[in-house]
Amino acid sequence: MLNKLQRHHTLRTKGFTLIELVIGMMVIGVAIVMLTSMLFPQADKASATLQRVRSAELAHSVMNEIWGKRYDQNTNANGGVPACNSGAGLTCSTSMGNDGESRDAFNDVDDYHGLNETSNMLDSSQTYAQAYSGFKLAVTVSYLDTTQAAKLITVDVTTPSNEVITYQTVRSNY
Known part of the structure; x- marks a missing residue:
């Protein structure tokens, strides 16, 4: 009798019941739904964050370059007095944009008006579009x-996902 009971117990523990299989499939189904709805979209968010960081790098490099230039074409190149429109007879230029200089010879803030991704980078034959593929400036x-x-x-950077990020700074006449 004991031998029969041991054999019956051994046969019972060798497989899964139908209920165990159905419950297992339901658990796997719920896990797959959770992965596809919560975890996988995080990859899109990670790429958007990377694009925003690259956008900030691009804008920061352009802003730093502009910030290092004099305020106006009519302002003393070495700084000091008089600044244009300071009452000393020098007037600030009224037109914004390049004064005819090459890209590497931009010497005042308003020369950068109209700069875009097809422009060459400073002291380079490479354009911003080549260095920052997919970005617009x-x-x-x-x-x-x-x-x-x-x-x-104002520096507007458009990411490859068409998100426009605007960076602004004010440069005073000192």
């Missing part, structure tokens, strides 16, 4: 107010 420079004492520099 648009730089605008305008006077902040009618006194012409400050210029608003």
Whole structure:
């Protein structure tokens, strides 16, 4: 009798019941749904974050370059007094944009008005589009107010996913 009981117990533990299989499939199904709805979309968010970081790098490099230039074509190249529109007879230029210099010879803030991704990078034959593939760049420079004492520099960077990120700074006439 004991031998029969041992054999019956051994036969019972060798497989899964139908209920165990159905429950196992339901658990796997729920896990797959959770993966596809929660985990996999995180990859898209990670790429968007990377694009935003690259956008900030591009805008920061352009802003740093612009910030290192003099305020206006009519301002003393070595700084100091008098600044244009300071009452000393020098007037600030009214036109924004390149004064006819080559890209490497930009010497004042408003030369950068109209700079875009097809422009060459500073001291390079490479364009911004080549260095930042898929990104678009648009730089605008305008006077902040009618006194012409400050210029608003706006750098719009469009990421490959068509998200436009705007960076702005104000450069004053000092």
